Amino acid sequence: MANVEARDLTARPPGLRRRRFLDASFLVWGAVATLVGLGTLAALVLGLWADGGSRLNAQFFFSFPSSNPAMAGILSSWVGSLLVILTTAAIAIPLGALAGIYLEEYAPKNRVTSAIEIAVNNLAGVPSILYGLLALGLFVQALAMGQTILVAGLTLALLILPVIIVATREAVRGVPHDIRQAALALGATKWRTTQDHVLPYALPGMVTGVIIGLSRAIGETAPLILVGGLTFVAFLPVHAPGEPLSYTVGRVDEYGAAIDPDEMVAVHLARGGAVHTPEGAELAVAPGATVEAPAGSLVETTATFADAAQSWAPWHWLGEAFTVMPIQMFNWTSRPEEAFRDAAAAAGLVLLAITLLMNGVAIWLRARLRRKIRW
Amino acid sequence: MEGVLFLAAAVAIAVLVGIVYVVLSESVKFFAAVPIGDFLTDTRWTPLFEDAHYGIAPLLSGTFMSTLVALAVAVPLGLLTAIYLSEFADARSRETIKPTLELLAGVPTVVYGYFALLMVTPLLQRLIPGLPGFNLLSAGIVMGLMIIPYIASLSEDALRAVPNNLRDGSYAMGATKLETAFRVVLPAAVSGVVGAVVLGMSRAVGETMIVVIAGGQQPQIVTSPTQQGATVTAFIAQVALGDLPFGTLEYQSIFAAGLALLLLTLVFNLVAFALHRRYREAY
Numbered sequence: 001m002a003n004v005e006a007r008d009l010t011a012r013p014p015g016l017r018r019r020r021f022l023d024a025s026f027l028v029w030g031a032v033a034t035l036v037g038l039g040t041l042a043a044l045v046l047g048l049w050a051d052g053g054s055r056l057n058a059q060f061f062f063s064f065p066s067s068n069p070a071m072a073g074i075l076s077s078w079v080g081s082l083l084v085i086l087t088t089a090a091i092a093i094p095l096g097a098l099a100g101i102y103l104e105e106y107a108p109k110n111r112v113t114s115a116i117e118i119a120v121n122n123l124a125g126v127p128s129i130l131y132g133l134l135a136l137g138l139f140v141q142a143l144a145m146g147q148t149i150l151v152a153g154l155t156l157a158l159l160i161l162p163v164i165i166v167a168t169r170e171a172v173r174g175v176p177h178d179i180r181q182a183a184l185a186l187g188a189t190k191w192r193t194t195q196d197h198v199l200p201y202a203l204p205g206m207v208t209g210v211i212i213g214l215s216r217a218i219g220e221t222a223p224l225i226l227v228g229g230l231t232f233v234a235f236l237p238v239h240a241p242g243e244p245l246s247y248t249v250g251r252v253d254e255y256g257a258a259i260d261p262d263e264m265v266a267v268h269l270a271r272g273g274a275v276h277t278p279e280g281a282e283l284a285v286a287p288g289a290t291v292e293a294p295a296g297s298l299v300e301t302t303a304t305f306a307d308a309a310q311s312w313a314p315w316h317w318l319g320e321a322f323t324v325m326p327i328q329m330f331n332w333t334s335r336p337e338e339a340f341r342d343a344a345a346a347a348g349l350v351l352l353a354i355t356l357l358m359n360g361v362a363i364w365l366r367a368r369l370r371r372k373i374r375w
Numbered sequence: 376m377e378g379v380l381f382l383a384a385a386v387a388i389a390v391l392v393g394i395v396y397v398v399l400s401e402s403v404k405f406f407a408a409v410p411i412g413d414f415l416t417d418t419r420w421t422p423l424f425e426d427a428h429y430g431i432a433p434l435l436s437g438t439f440m441s442t443l444v445a446l447a448v449a450v451p452l453g454l455l456t457a458i459y460l461s462e463f464a465d466a467r468s469r470e471t472i473k474p475t476l477e478l479l480a481g482v483p484t485v486v487y488g489y490f491a492l493l494m495v496t497p498l499l500q501r502l503i504p505g506l507p508g509f510n511l512l513s514a515g516i517v518m519g520l521m522i523i524p525y526i527a528s529l530s531e532d533a534l535r536a537v538p539n540n541l542r543d544g545s546y547a548m549g550a551t552k553l554e555t556a557f558r559v560v561l562p563a564a565v566s567g568v569v570g571a572v573v574l575g576m577s578r579a580v581g582e583t584m585i586v587v588i589a590g591g592q593q594p595q596i597v598t599s600p601t602q603q604g605a606t607v608t609a610f611i612a613q614v615a616l617g618d619l620p621f622g623t624l625e626y627q628s629i630f631a632a633g634l635a636l637l638l639l640t641l642v643f644n645l646v647a648f649a650l651h652r653r654y655r656e657a658y
Contacts, residue, residue, distance in 0.1 A: 013549065023551040030459025033452045037476050037527065040520045044482065047494050098383035106377050107384070119387040125574070125644040126637070127581025129608050130394055132615070133633045137397035141621060158390050165387065191376045212481070219483025222583035222608070226615045326485040326584075333489050333588055341493060348486045359481035363474040 048352065052345025060346055064246070065328060067256050069339035074347055077328035080149070081218060083237060083317055084324055087153025088160065088217050093210055096161050100168025100206075105194050124162040131159045132226030140227055147228025149237065150318040155223050160213035167209020171202035204369050208362045215358035219351060221326040228321070237320035238311045250295020258296035267293050273301030325351050398637055401630030408624050414631065420594040420610070422628045429628060431635055433594040437511065437604035438639075440597045441586055444515025445522060445579040450572055452519075453526030457568075460527070461534035462556040473528065480524040488588030491517035496589060503601060509591030512600040518585050522575035529574065533567025534560055570650035577643035581636065583608040607636045 063073025103120075107113040135155040139145045175198050183193040249265040252258055258278060267275060272287035278296040285291050285301075293299070303311075310316055325347055332344035406414070409429045417430025456476070460469050496513040500506045537560050545555040561568065591603025592613045605613065611629045620626050 019551050019554065023553040026459070026553045026556075027463060030455055030463055033455035034459055034472060034476075036452050037456060037479060037520070037523045038472070040523075041475070041479050041482075043494070044486065044490055047490065048486070051493070095383050095386055098380050099387060102377075102380035102384040106380055116384050116387055119391040121648065122641070122644060123387060123391055125577055125640060125647075126391075126394065127583070127608065127640055129581065129583045129611055130398070130633055130637055133611070133630060134390070134394045134397050136615070136619075137401060137630065138393055161387065161390065165384075215481055219481075219485070221483070221485045222587075222612055225612050228619075326483050329489065330485050330584065330588065333485070333492065344489055348489050351483050352486055355481050355483055356478055359478050363477060367470075367474065 045349075045352065048345045048348045050345075052342050052347070052349050055342050055346035056349060060343075065256070065323075065331075069337065069343055072332070072340070072343045074325060074328055074350065077323050077325045077347070078350070079237070080322045081324040083149050084152045084156065084224075084322060085214060085218055087149060087318065088156040089210075089214060091154060091157035092160050092164055092213065092217075095157070096164025096209075096213075097168050097206060099161070100165045101172060101194060101199075103165070104169045104172040105190070105198065120162050120165050124166065128159055128220055129222040129226065131155055132223030134158070135223060136226045146319065147321060148319050149322045151227050152224055152322050152324070153318075155227055156217040156220060159220065159223060160217050163213035163216065164206075164209050167212070168202070168206050171205025171209070172198060174205060175201045204365060208365045208369070211358050211362040211365075215355045215362070218358075219326055219355050221330055224324060224327055225330075237317040237322075246298055246300045249293055249297050249299055252296050256296065258294065260295060263295035264292045265295060265297070267291050267297075267299055269299070269301045270304055271302040273299065275299050395637070398630050398633045401627045402634045405624065405627035405631040408627075409631075418596055420605075422614075422625050427624070429631075431607075431632070433596050434605060434607045434610050434632060435635065436597045437586070437590070437594065437606040437609070438580055440600055440602075440604065441511045441515040441518060441590060441606055442576060442579040444512060444600050445518035446572070446576060448516050448519025449522045449526050449575055449579075453523045453571075453575070454530060454568065456523065456527040457530035457534055458556050458561070461531045462552060462560065473531065476524045476527055478524075479521070480528075482521070484521070484582060484584040485588070487517050487521050488584045491585055491589035506601055507591070507603050509589065509603040510601055511586070511590050511597060511604050514586045514588075514590035515600060517589065518579050518582055521582070521585070522578050525578060526571050526575045529571035530564070530568045533564040533571065536567065537563045566650045570647045573643050573647040573650065577640050577647065580639055580643065581608060583612050587612045607632050607639075611636075 060073045061078065062075050063071060064075050065077070066072045099116075099120075103113070103116065107116070132155065135151060135158075139151045139154065140147060145151050179197050179201070180193055183197045184190075188196070248256060249267060250258055250263050251260065261278075267285070268290040269285045270288060272289065273285050275283045275285060275291060275293045276298040277283070277294055279294075283291055283293070329344050329347040329351065332340040332347065414429055414431055416432075417428050418432050419428035419430050420433045421428045460473060464472065491513045492509075495517055496506070496508060496510065499510075499513055499516075500508075503512075506512070541559055541563055542555055545559040550558070586606045586609045590606060590609060592605050592609060593603055594605040594610060595602070597604040611632050614625060614629045
């Protein structure tokens with residue numbers, strides 16, 4: 001210990017300038033890295049706007065897809081998305097909420113409960129396309145439910161179930177025990193306590209989870225491709241009486257062209273109308289008349305009251321073929337013609353607006369919750 | 376009431392068992408026709424050809440390549456973002472930036488696919504002459520941007536969970552903020568950070584639409600990210616896009632591919648879960 005150098009402890013340690021410089025420079029590096037994420041969001045919005053902004057008009061929202069890019073619109077796909085999401089919500093919200101309440105309030109500590117917890121945790125990490133395989137193998141094949149709105153809604157409901165279960169559990173867990181004990185002490189049953197005293201406080205947290213789950217379901221594409229979402233749908237599953245009704249007859253591919261050009265279909269129109277053949281010819285049809293039209297023809301007529309009333313019953317539209325917005329966008333993106341690109345971008349803008357809005361509301365709600373609630 | 380609640384919760388088990396059962400039962404039919412050895416060792420995947428080969432290697436190579444590119448983008452950017460937000464940014468900018476980043480996670484993947492094919496690929500083609508219109512590089516980069524929020528947000532949670540007295544100790548020894556962040560806080564939070572990365576990886580492996588749209592659909596052994604190639608997920612989607620030939624070997628092959636995907640993500644999730652548990656037990 002003899003040769004310990006005497007050091008001036010007030011002097012700057014060696015290399016301090018360099019270390020301080022590195023420290024300060026991270027403010028730049030960190031900000032740049034953060035900006036890449038934020039910049040991506042901006043690039044997405046601006047890029048889509050540049051490509052598709054000009055297409056966002058009433059015609060786009062109220063036209064069917066078409067093989068003519070300038071005419072193509074998202075009417076059947078946004079109505080399809082709406083009906084599919086209604087179905088999803090009707091299945092996933094009660095199921096997820098009840099499951100979450102069970103796990104948090106009722107579940108005994110046993111093997112069955114931990115099996116359910118492991119299942120929920122694993123389901124959250126299963127790629128969405130595997131839910132598509134489940135739907136294809138079980139709903140479409142084994143149960144022969146067809147490639148319908150019901151199957152699509154059910155598939156997406158199973159997909160977002162873990163999101164809603166986890167959000168419900170967190171929200172219910174956040175309600176203090178005093179509140180339960182106060183209700184139980186007054187003689188309320190367990191379910192009364194849960195229903196009247198726990199759920200009202202847990203509701204905002206549950207709503208946050210539901211919004212995030214549904215927004216994910218709206219944007220989901222892959223599992224719906226497996227249950228037949230990529231079909232050419234140029235009709236709406238629901239109508240109003242007297243509303244112009246147009247649909248394509250015969251077997252057509254996903255772009256609306258006839259699979260067998262020689263196929264003829266008998267078209268009977270109670271209220272009359274017109275048939276546009278793929279060759280561009282137009283045949284007027286008198287009320288009550290029947291004409292032979294080649295496959296791929298577009299029929300224009302008026303919905304009768306019976307047509308309309310029947311179409312609004314859920315058991316009717318649940319069994320209809322569907323397309324949804326992300327699949328319509330995918331269809332347009334994957335077409336070789338560049339002219340469909342702006343339609344794809346416009347559909348992307350609509351999707352982005354809906355999902356960003358829903359996520360924004362959920363994030364805002366969560367932040368508000370964190371700040372507002374002080375038990 | 377309790378019975379109804381229990382049934383609702385039991386649906387989760389039914390769904391998981393359903394997925395495993397459907398994928399396994401069709402795979403069993405598939406492996407009755409295709410020896411499992413061929414599946415694992417054949418280097419060609421050509422189920423649609425006259426001379427059909429069913430080697431999973433090309434699909435796995437596509438999946439690994441796109442995931443690798445995604446991680447190369449997302450791990451440095453996500454980690455730097457997490458460190459910046461947790462250690463450097465003030466509370467106010469953190470409270471605005473983090474939710475905005477989380478919005479990125481809500482963007483539909485088909486929109487990311489459009490972004491990759493029609494915006495990122497043309498940009499890359501200017502930088503890399505001869506880059507094909509479909510390539511795993513562009514798909515991987517965009518997938519990386521997609522998983523940044525997962526990695527950044529979860530890593531930031533892990534970093535913030537490190538107790539302040541570790542930081543104070545480091546400052547007291549004369550370390551700068553940067554040195555503290557990289558040599559004290561990051562090592563203390565490592566299991567949470569690695570868990571976040573594994574979770575992002577599992578997202579990338581299961582991602583479908585970006586690679587279907589921008590990555591190409593020709594299964595081949597991929598050795599460079601500038602090549603086009605099909606991933607496991609892209610193959611499943613591609614077959615489903617045609618008329619599904621129920622009951623044929625081609626139909627069963629998408630379930631066999633699904634089995635490979637299920638096993639891959641299951642392993643990733645288990646690793647992430649184990650790491651998460653370790654990190655929770657740390658303090």
